[in-house]
Amino acid sequence: MLNGSNYKKWKQDVNFALGIADLDIALREDKPVITASSTTDQKERLAKWERADRLSLIAIKRTISEHLLGGLPEECTAKQFLASIKERYQVSDNAESGRLLKELMDIKYDTAKGVREFILKIVHYQTKLKTHKIDLNDKFIVGHALNCLPVDFTQIKTAYNTIGVDWSVNDLITKSVAEEEKLKNEKTAVSMLSVHSKPRSSKNNGKYKYSHASHKN
Incomplete structure (x- = not known):
């Protein structure tokens, strides 16, 4: 979760997660422009981009505490949303x-x-x-x-x-x-x-002396 002091790590995690989910197309590419003469492949590319953008925006917002969302744009692309967060939290x-x-x-x-x-x-x-x-x-x-x-x-x-x-x-x-x-x-x-190299304990020496004295007596 973004907490304001972990922006760089948070951004890395977001990019990785969206890349693994194959949703980062909306972050890497601009929205495809469709005209009347556009091919089916181009139209499908637009549909894929729009889906990736919508889901990316949802996923990004889920990693930000609600009280930190204030002041951030509500109607924008995922790429624009990340740019706004960067302006707010990036260290100089x-x-x-x-x-x-x-x-x-x-x-x-x-x-x-x-x-x-x-x-x-x-x-x-x-x-x-x-x-x-x-x-x-x-x-x-x-x-x-x-x-x-x-x-x-x-x-x-x-x-x-x-x-x-x-x-x-x-x-x-x-x-x-x-x-x-x-x-x-x-x-x-x-x-x-x-x-x-530690010296041997003197206990045995004392015992020997005591025994020797007792024997002598």
């Missing part, structure tokens, strides 16, 4: 670009989700920003991802800065995942070593 391009850039700059590596998902999330922001005419090249994305990784990844950061060869995003993912696995294995080894 500058505001959306600013939000995406801030989220990209503030992104943090999450150990639980892993480095692969972390890098792919950065690439997702890169793709979204490109639609707003902000084109961040792969060199920037690779450098930014490395800078955001914690100090544990110092070895791979040093390798990138000293090797003198630009990495692709796929190169970064491959090397980062391998480094992450190595770090996990090292931590596991250290944990196991710590467990095996």
